[in-house]
Amino acid sequence: MAILLPLPPKSGLGEFRIRDLNDEINKLLREKGHWEVRIKELGGPDYGKVGPKMLDHEGKEVPGNRGYKYFGAAKDLPGVRELFEKEPLPPPRKTRAELMKAIDFEYYGYLDEDDGVIVPLEQEYEKKLRAELVEKWKAEREARLARGEKEEEEEEEEINIYAVTEEESDEEGSQEKAGEDGQQKFIAHVPVxxxxxxxxxxxxxxxxxxxxxxxxxxxxxxxxxxxxxxxx
Missing domain, CATH: 1.20.5 (Single alpha-helices involved in coiled-coils or other helix-helix interfaces)
Structure with missing residues (x-):
């Protein structure tokens, strides 16, 4: 064991030779442990407590692989070095108070229209949807007339006091302001x-x-x- 134990990292031995030597060292350590237990049973000294601990300090045990240790160059073998690498600690979880610091008006969507991007997109989509509905109504009307059906008189629609025309929406939904850099800014009417x-x-x-x-x-x-x- 005294000859096999000093395995320097740059010993020049092959991988398989280093593994064999490391297995031989572990085999001798197990045999040594059995002899120490037997000597204690026969009334002799407890070498497990009073004996030298040099082997335990030089050998490194893989977590979850109890009893088997790697010595010297065996600790740098392919696939062994990764076993000793510690996993990075997970980032600490934020407390509720820290999470609440990031909640503002923008979190609740109050500032979505201030950048002037959403409003034009909504208006464009509204025009497209309205045109599709008009075309669908015209097609259904022409189909009814082609079948010889009489066109029913349309009932007078009730006035919707909540309806907002496109012009009013453009005027009241947002205001354009010129900033210091000359660019237009959109400010939404939100009761904040x-x-x-x-x-x-x-x-x-x-x-x-x-x-x-x-x-x-x-x-x-x-x-x-x-x-x-x-x-x-």
């Missing part, structure tokens, strides 16, 4: 309160809470004073 409005609402709410608190205390004090004067 400003920071000042939020602060004013919080101040009004705080005033109402204080007013209710101190007003109730004043009324209670007046009631107690009246009871005391009346002798209750």
């Amino acid at each position: 309160p400003s920071q000042q409005e939020i602060e004013e609402a919080l101040v009004r709410r705080k005033k109402m809470e204080l007013l209710q608190k101190y007003a109730s205390e004043t009324l209670q004090a007046q009631s107690e004073e009246a009871k005391r004067l009346l002798g209750y």
Whole structure:
């Protein structure tokens, strides 16, 4: 074992020879362990505790392969080096507070129309869909007339107060503003309160809470004073 153990990384031996020597070292280590157990059973010293630990320090055991160790150049054999490489730690999971920091108006879709890209695409798709529906209606109408069916009088459609024409949609749906660089900017009409409005609402709410608190205390004090004067 003393001859086989020092396997330098650059020993010049072939791969199969190094594997054979490493197997021989592990075989001798197992035999040595059996002799240590037998000596202890016969009342001799426990060499497992008091014996030298040099072999354990020089040998490296593969995780999950208990008992078998690799020594010297055997640790650099193909397929063995990868067994000792540690897997990278997974990235730490973000807490709920860290995830909430990334949530803003854009997350809820309030700023989707500000870049001026979606609105023109929606208008173009709307025109295309409207033209397809008109062509379909004309084709069905011509087919009915060709079959000799009389054209039914169309009922007067109810006025939809929520309908928005294309011109009104262009005027009210978005406004164009020229920025500092001369490019047009689109600002969507979304009822998003400003920071000042939020602060004013919080101040009004705080005033109402204080007013209710101190007003109730004043009324209670007046009631107690009246009871005391009346002798209750």
